[in-house]
């Protein structure tokens with residue numbers, strides 16, 4: 387994951403992204419530093435570790451802050467404050483966009499007085515027992531990310547009609563979805579299916595749901611002709627199934643499936659399965675919108691869903 391930002395600076399993430407500067411070793415700042423750095427990078431931050439200086443540390447930090455291409459947010463421990471405070475004195479807000487201090491004690495009055503005039507977040511240092519708790523580590527990340535979004539908001543990206551489709555795809559990828567496998571039979575009766583996250587509920591009365599099928603799909607004709615199809619919502623353990631149904635090959639070979647009333651394949655053990663009669667198909671650009679009337683459904687709500695967000699599989703985190 388690491389890449390070198392400059393010869394003497396360790397950093398992660400896209401050099402174009404807003405910088406978060408760590409004052410001190412990452413493991414001294416976070417409960418699970420690899421996970422925290424990854425969370426920052428995935429949230430669009432460039433994470434850089436300030437190199438240790440042999441001479442006057444505050445002066446070295448001040449020089450680094452002046453040299454960086456953009457105003458960073460700083461994360462330091464209480465022990466780092468004696469370096470950070472003089473480095474930011476007087477022109478603090480001009481050199482940094484915000485300061486996160488990982489503290490074992492609430493800041494003393496004198497300590498708070500000495501702080502530069504800069505938006506600051508005091509974050510309790512997690513005790514050894516709480517460090518291993520993923521919920522605590524996640525809460526720590528959420529607090530830092532929330533602070534950074536307020537203090538150093540990332541510049542929003544734009545798509546305009548006619549711009550490159552990749553940017554539109556990235557914009558659409560900001561909508562988190564579940565993952566489904568849609569199935570039917572082809573004209574010869576063979577089971578067919580593919581991974582799709584374009585599933586949506588449409589109407590309760592009548593009960594309608596939809597998914598969108600790329601016209602480029604090898605299964606376009608099968609779904610166009612099918613009187614029935616099924617949508618299987620995947621649970622967290624079915625990520626491999628999602629992979630299989632997004633690649634070419636015999637997709638049904640290693641997956642358990644059954645049939646209900648209409649003969650379309652129903653994946654056994656899915657989080658939810660909806661058997662549908664094709665209600666209508668709407669031609670829409672490079673996709674078909676396939677709307678089905680639900681005739682039967684089965685669901686197992688105690689399982690966690692498989693999620694998809696910004697081009698990656700994710701898992702639901704209850705906090």
Ligand SMILES: Cc1cc2nc3c(=O)[nH]c(=O)nc-3n(C[C@H](O)[C@H](O)[C@H](O)COP(=O)(O)O)c2cc1C
Pocket residue numbers: 565579580581582583584585597598599600602603604605606628631632633634694
């Ligand atoms: C998470 C995920 C979601 C997808 N969603 C859709 C979708 O909604 N519609 C679609 O046509 N393809 C979607 N795809 C792509 C198809 O699964 C993939 O192109 C598949 O190989 C198509 O197979 P086929 O051409 O045999 O139908 C998705 C793929 C993944 C990994």
